[in-house]
Amino acid sequence: MAIAACALLVLCGYHSPVARFDARTDSAPSVHHLRVRPAMRARTPTMSGDLSAMSYRELQQACKERGLRASGKADELRERLMQALPSETAPVSKPAAPTPPAPKAVVDTWPVPSSADDAELLGSLALDDDLPMGDGTSAGNAGAIGRDASAAAALGDDSLLDELLSDLESDLDDPSGPLPPGRRYESYGMDESLADALASLDDLDGPLGSPAPRRGAPDPFADTIASLASAADASEGDTGAPLATDGFDEAWLEDLFGPVDEEPKPKPRAAGGGGAPRPAAGGAAGEHAKVLEMIGKWRRRSAPVDEAVYRAALVACAHEGAWEQGAELLNVLEDYGVMLQAVHFDAVLRACDRRTRWQESLGLLDRMKRSGLRPTARTFECVLRTCAKAKQPAMVGMLWDLMKEEQAKSPPLEVGAFTYNVLMRALAEGGDKGGRPADRLTGATQVLRAFDEGLSAGVIFDDSGYKHALRACDVSGEWRRALNILRMMREAGLAPDTLVYGNVMNACARDGRVQTVLQLLAQMRTEGLQPNAFCYNAAIGAASRAKRWLQAIDLMDDMEAEGVRLADPTLAPTKHTYTAVLRACAAGEQPRAAQKVLGRMLRKGAEPSAFDYGCVIDACARSGDVVLVMKLFTQMQERGLQPDAKTFTTALMACANANQLNRALSLIERMYKLEVLPDVATYNVLLQACERQDKFDIIERLIQQMPMLGVEPNLVNYNTGLRALCRGGEVTKARAMLGTMRERDVKPSFSTYRAAINGSCTGGHIDLAVSFLDEMKAEGFTPDEHVQFALLSSCGEEERPFLERSLAITPDGFV
Template structure:
């Protein structure tokens, strides 16, 4: 018997008829067993014992990890080790006893549990339930047993622990057999358990499962509690199922329950959110609830959600009428509601009211307001908000300042002077507060200042930010340098560029290109070339814009050979020329009289035969980069016409149209002028007609070319018609054209017509010069009209036009 007793203790069967009453003895035995190796147990196990722990395949004791603390050989006490695992030793002993039960010997387990009746409390029961959660049927038996013990009753925490282990985790309901087992023992506990289960599902937003459990609660013959009804109302409100919430509330009201304050606030909010604020007031009256600030605030929030802003403002008056004073939360809810709906005018009203009553927006709300007014373009009020922030003791930080300045200066469209002044004032304040602009805003702010000529201030901002620890990046320097160059402040740009390198900021290709292009435009080609060589030496590869800027500068300075050298270098480096590059070269060579070279470049542009692997290159380049445009054709047409190769120029015009490139007025004008100078008036007239067909009106240059040809051909009648047509089209002839026409008419003996033209010339605001008077006087003399000639000579002197000798 003693051997059997010892074996039973070792196997945790807890089947003793006389269990030891000394808990300390239990701990000693348990410790002994836990620290003994399996080999030491040989011979101690009774083969006839029907309940050995080791031989029972249905037993699932607590895992070895749960008892890892017992295998330690350290000098700490068992109590300390148990606390470290957050489970008491009593809980472990009870759990192992329960887990060793095979489902048929629960009465023996209860005999063992008797020794713990005086120790049963909420903490111990919860621990045991957590340890035996893998055996829900045994957990329910222990739960029922514990509930019967004197001086103990199940708490909410205990019931929730049981619910946690009974839930399968796959959205299936708790097996009804467990509920029936609990009901058979204690109906009150089952009712409490089901109410808590419904509340748990509601808390997790599982309204469909909550409804199922509500049905089961009623099937058992129980009624939901007030807390359960409130939880159901809340979950349906959260799910936007207002109709269902109303049905639940009706049932709740019929059961004689009233909502708690929180549920009522949620219900009133949902009604107001759907525009049913009158129903919300009726509900409050029905519930006989004493309205307070929190309830009104919740309703105001709902009204703002429904965009009922006038009603929301009216509720402020209702609050005061009900002796409820709006607090800072009320105003913030109202302000944020209007802000979220874009009611910025209403926000101004609310802001003034709340500040007057000593309620202030938070820093986050202020920042949001600044952002909203900046986005709407109301920079003036956004700036006023910064002042209000200071007045309210809410110091603006970098968010508010940067937002205002970035909104004003961050767009491509430049701000007006008064708006830019707001940015400058905000910058001064933020500088005094020790706040730093971010890199993007430094760049944009400086750019805007440069655009209005405040170059020194732009540079000063960069230096001030550097003293604050801000290091400008390449982009910031580049933008300011670009605006300095665009304003012809190349000296300032040069100094800033040198400062940039001194500060260790490496210029990129964009920075170099800006400087090279700007210095080229003002004729400082050598300095531009030095920077070009510097960037190449420093490993910064020039791009097509860099090359083109320098090539164009060489061509403009008539240094054609240097332009050609740079072009060849460009090709050898694999930098693909674009249409601007080719057009500049063609135009430059044409103006230098090197028409054949210009034609060769034009051919190269179309074939690109000189560029290695050109097809591979141009896969990465838009086809427009290598396709001649109207300016390319115009330059070459003009060049060909100037050397009287008008036939080739006309063929080029035809090829231009065939390629889909529509000629412009400049191209037509160059070809008309070429034909006129070559004496081919008929061809010039054909091109003139073609130009009109394309929808272009002739300009002064084109008319002048035609009339000059007509003068030389002594076709004065036709030249006069062209002149009048020119005037009809609002093209004003210059004094040279008038003079040539007057001289031609006089030489043709048409002195009266010439004199009328001279008078008309003056009416048009083009005053005769000494050549004009001389031609007219000479015409009168040859026509025998000496008196008129003398009269005109006196008139000439009176108008300050002294006759030559």
């Protein structure tokens, strides 16, 4: 069982055993860091001997030689042997003569600790089967990259080991009868090729469960390897002569591991996936968990440190996300003088990737650099994915710069299309949908830079790379760039799919390129592609931005008819479809069309949102239908929808245009009751409504009380109020408002004086306008054409020469 566990470790590692440098001898390496002379194995006692004197292993060997099941308790094995040999009905009274001991193998083992303290430290490196996998915090677990480990389990004697093996074998008993040798490992859920390979090693029980050999003591692990090598040579017609110390042949081991040693190829992924290949499904996950369990037993029993076994365990850690165990295995390999390679670090980085341990990933990357190892493309892929999933865009940018530095070195780092796909996806995730629009735009810009960098480096992108770039064009609205990338994709021999066309169409829709979107829609059908809801919504969005409400409605009708014709419910108009059409009707000031679309939405079972009602209210407000606006407000409340500040502001605008100040004030009161805080735009509309009815007292009070109502007036609010007071000739109140502005640290600007002059001229108060003109010039502002026209068009013939001189008007025009 023990050597079978060893084989499972190597087999599940998906790497062929390769030669490794032996730091102790500086000579040619061997498969297991052991330089062995083969030795003959000791013969088991014959059946003529006393069965009661045979050990558990000897009983197992005797059962296997006779094709009997070798699992169960020792008494059960003796009973099977007694039944298989009727001629030997009674045990011999005298014990059989002891078999001469086998010649001992010449073994070079790893150096043992030189002191008791070192031995205690080495023992403390043993793993425990229940070691938690990444449950701690980043700060608390970052130390696992160092030298922390759990205490080693105590070792038992041979009798305890025999009992343990007996219990393990008993766990595999099948009530239906004995299992054939090749079926024993299938009960663990292993595939057929792995079970066959392990069944061929069924006779080698011992090295995994043996203690670490002391210097000068025989090594049972080396004896087993030597015996296996001798058996392989004998099967090939070898004379059985001892091999030279440095002549250990690895071919037999490679032939044995060949069918199950290579990493399984991932299943083909759907077009558009830019992430890492998914691990193979099925029994592989369970086998990796068994590998981690076995490496824990290997270390607790102080078995020799073998690079191939530990590398297989690192691969298992990568698949299971056991980053803490992987980091500790790195420490053990380094302590025993094994030269760490990038493949060792990459396995632990992949484990960190699975658990999103971005701080530990960066620590391992720094450790690689300090060890003199250059990061590989696989290294950057793992760390980039980890930082992207942890929402660390700054770290992603830093890793990108580091990757460019490695590409500039000699020899340069070879980066392929897959690595750039991972990079572009990491950059895009820095500005995902949940983030701010500015962050999304920044991420899209960086994705396009990475795409250009890859093209400059000669990278041949696959469809995933082009899709990342087109998605970035969609977010940034670079429709010309999107069309160019689509052309490049065709030139590269890659056929665009529906997702590609959808991204290109949406990029064009953001700029209102209706004709371009319709041409792409027709081109899709020509190439045999069926537009989906995303493509139709992009076309409707383009029509909405171009204020083509009729075209938006026609596209929605075509979309619905196409879904009925194909019996495809996914082509039915979605909530996004109705919202885009409602937005187009609002922009085109079409209240009746907006109401029809809203009614159609309700009949189809699509629940409208507050924004949808806001679009209909906007369309009605633009047409001045105040009654319909208030009716829609009532419908919203009946459906449990809360109007937002923008919807209230739109309704206030309708009331202001209809000179219904009282209704406007009631809407403001309703806003506060519903705990919807008005903004400066809401109060600006209310100030305009007061100006239309010459409510100058209300204007003054609103400006004074806005801070107490939770809204600080901005420059536009002051300009609106000042223009209204100057139009009404309220000089005192106008001057007081200018003083209030300065007290609140709002400095009057050129627009402030222009609003005061325009209001004064509109009200026929030319003297007040001239006074504000003098103040404007004193503040260093130069009157523009609008100020000039307002003053000269409202003054009389007596004031005109004076104003022309004040405005520096010449016969040729304004100076």
